[in-house]
Amino acid sequence: MSATAVAPRLHGIRHHRITVLAVLAAAVLAGVVLSITVGSRSVAPLDAWHALTAPADTESDIIIRSLRVPRTALGVLSGLALGVAGALMQGHTRNPLADPGLLGVTQGAAFAMVASIMWLGASSLLAYIWFGLAGALVASVGVFALGMVGGRGGPTPVTLALAGTAVSAFLYALTSALVLLDEQAMDVFRFWQAGSIAARGPDVVWQVLPFIAAGLVLAMINAPGLNALSLGEDVARSLGQHIALTRTVGVAAVTLLSGAAVAACGALAFVGLIVPHLARALSGTDHRWLIPYSGLLGAALVLLADVVGRVVAPPGELEVGVVLALIGAPFFVALVRRRKPVRL
Incomplete structure (x- = not known):
């Protein structure tokens, strides 16, 4: 194919990707509007806008x-954090069933x-979040260190997955034992x-904002290196990539993103698993586009699930993690039963 024919094609692909990115951003904006206006007490969009721009002491404005x-x-x-972390985790482990919890952040x-x-x-929510974030960071560092044992050039996808599974199982066992001894701990954990x-x-x-912002920056920095790694480590080295540094930056990004989200919100199941697959269907395998697509899709999915949870069981509501599990479980089953496994 001649260069004159390639240029318009590349321009068309880029224009399509930008258009899809704009559509996803609009979906997130729509989710924001629904999240602010829909609930046990619905608020008209104009009243919500008035509450944001010229607040008064009315009940609606306070809510x-x-x-x-x-x-x-x-x-x-x-949603941004878990979607991006899932895309990075699946890329680094080359495992379509991987999610950020593989690093042990959830159980940590x-x-x-x-x-x-x-x-x-x-005894306060703010204290729980700081301890939860610290535990997530320590667990992921431990997984990364175990994955490096006996290897050169950093952990491999296999050692990283095995170390993450082992550490998560160990921490889950310890947590289960502790909550049986303390009623308050059981209530908070549940x-x-x-x-x-x-x-x-x-x-x-x-x-949590500074940690998520730093993780997003590291994720975008990591995207070109992750594209090279997807071609194989030998090819990546021939292209001048430092394999260990690329993996370290990726794991640091996953740790910051998923650690902050999990510490603040708890275990939001399936976001980091299903969102990258949806994003990959729209963007292809180029992580420079896959990462922002995953972030926007994750944000839209979490907002939508939260809104659904508010309206399906009045006068109460379902937690967003429960709704996400109801959405994600069938997707996970369909993914596992695919005749042709997803290749990353």
């Missing part, structure tokens, strides 16, 4: 500003939160395990 806006912001941040956060209640007397973005104030959003 929107103090409850729904922080909840919506946390939904967007957690759970163990640290339960331990802080039992041994340090932590609610956290369901996964929720409700009852989180603005202070929670501001606490």
Whole structure:
């Protein structure tokens, strides 16, 4: 194919990808509007806009500003974080069934939160989040270190997956043993395990924002190297990629993103698993586009699931983690039963 024929084709592909990106951004914006206006007490969009731009002391304005806006912001941040972390995790492990929890962040956060209640007397949501984030970071570092044992050039996809599975199982066993000894720890763990973005104030959003922002920056930096790794390590080296550095940056991004989201919201199941597959169907395998697609799809999915959870069981609501599990489980079964396995 001549260069004159290739250029228009590449321009068309780029234009299509930008268009899809704009559509996904519009979907997230629509999810934000629904999240702010829909609930046990619905608010008209114009009234919601008035509450945001010219707030008064009315009940609707207080509900929107103090409850729904922080909840919506946390939904967007957690969806972005888990969607991008899932795309990175599947790319680095070359495993279509991998999700951010493979690094042990979920069980690391759970163990640290339960331990802080039992041994340090932590009693507030803000304290739980900091301990959960620390536990997620420590667990992922431990998984990465175990994956490097006996290897050169950093952990391989296989050793990383095996180390993550072992550490997660070990921490889950410890957490299960601890919650049987403390009723308060059991209550916190049970609610956290369901996964929720409700009852989180603005202070929670501001606490996790720097970690998620740093993780997103590292993810975009990691994208070109991940594209090279997808061609094989030998080809990546011949292209000048530092394999160990590329994997380290990727694991650091996954740790920051998933650790912050899990510590603040609990175990939001299946977001990091199903979103990258949906994004890959739209963007292809180029991680420079796959990563932002995954982030936007993750944000839209979490917001949609949260809105659905508010309206399906009035006057109460289902936690967003429960709704995500109901959506993700059939997708996971369909993915496993595919005749041709997904190749990354």
